[in-house]
Amino acid sequence: MNFFKKICLVAIIVTFSFGAKVLAFSPASTPTYNGIDVSEWQGEINYVGVANDGIEVVYIRSSEGSSYIDPYFRTNYQRAKENNLKVGFYHYMIARSVEEAQQEATFFASVISGTDADCKLAMDFESFGNLNVEQINEISFAFLRKTEELTGKEMVVYSNTNDAINVFSQELANNYPIWVAEYGEPEPINNGKWSTWLGFQYTDRGEVNGINGYVDKDQFAKEIFLSDTTTIPNNTGTDASNSNNVYIVQRGNTLSQIANRYGTTVNNIARLNDIQNPNLIYVGQRLIIPNVNEKTSTIQTYTVQRGNTLGEIAVKFGTTVEQLVRLNNISNPNLIYPGQVLTINATNTLGDLGHNIYTIQYGDTLSKISAKFGVSIQQIVELNGIQNPNIIYAGERIKI
Secondary structure, three states: OOHHHHHHHHHHHHHHHHHHHHOOOEEOOOOOEEEEEEOHHHOOOOHHHHHHOOOOEEEEEEEEOOOEEOOOHHHHHHHHHHOOOEEEEEEEOOOOOHHHHHHHHHHHHHHHOOOOOOEOEEEEOOOOOOOOHHHHHHHHHHHHHHHHHHHOOOEEEEEEHHHHHHOOOHHHHHHOOEEEEOOOOOOOOOOOOOOEEOEEEEEEEEOOOOOOOOEEEEEEOHHHEOOOOOOOOOOOOOOHHHOOEEEEOOOOOOHHHHHHHHOOOHHHHHHHOOOOOOOOOOOOOEEEEOOOOHHHOOOOEEEOOOOOOHHHHHHHHOOOHHHHHHHHOOOOOOOOOOOOEEEOOOOOOOOOOOOOEEEOOOOOOHHHHHHHHOOOHHHHHHHHOOOOOOOOOOOOEEEO
């Protein structure tokens, strides 16, 4: 190749390289809003810290497939709303047929019914198995249209750049906006189908106050917000809130932690799942979790952050150190630790209206608890379905 041809080739390559950068596409409007998207993997979130860190929008995973409800869905929704954050929901889809997609849409709509979403509902479809491109798009349309029909809300497609280019169709792009994921870039590259984005997930290793560990961080254009923010109706003929949840055991879990998370008891979970030894569960085990009526719950908790004192926490929530010590059975008010979950108020009523909820502490016995609350051991046993009054677990919540 002669020198002139080499120069021309280099010029073409350089021009193409710079041209690729020009192809980056932009938000539907500016300025954009700071956001995060969360699921059970973030665990307990302190939304006061999140809001104070400049986050304005939170997308919450509500569900997966046709039966799995994220165990933190309701808590995340309630606490985000309490801190005046804009809320959206996404569903992780695993359907392998149009029929399954419609079933998942029905489940999704049922799970989020009764909530007040601020943002378009999102389809997260990224696990395709052996589906071909045509099948993927048919399934996507089925889910999106069915969800719209049942909820009356607008939808957005969550997709990484590669799938936007190679999987999702131009027809899909013509009908639904995109929330695009591309990490390590100041802006996503043009995928050739969508002209603008409503959401841009730019990292999965974000750090935000109030969240332990990494979290996905996003930018959202104002067009991500719903034009109709009325309460999502239940047009499915079912009520997912009245069904049992399914929880997949994670590393480090105990039955008492899981029971505490769902507002139930170790005994109830053990009985439902035929567990002979409550101290023996394993990673990946699927547990049926009895549903608790969360509508009567006014429980408020706080996850201790590094540097916190009980005095600071008491002032923040308008309570007293003495109240926090009593509610959490703290022996030394000067000794709290990061990650500790404190009950802030005692007016919570999970389950039957009129009963208090007590979290069992290390060293507690039913005798001590009955004396503390002025009730009999037999009343506690009958109210909570306790099989053996001599066996209770720290972290378990019981009705009093």
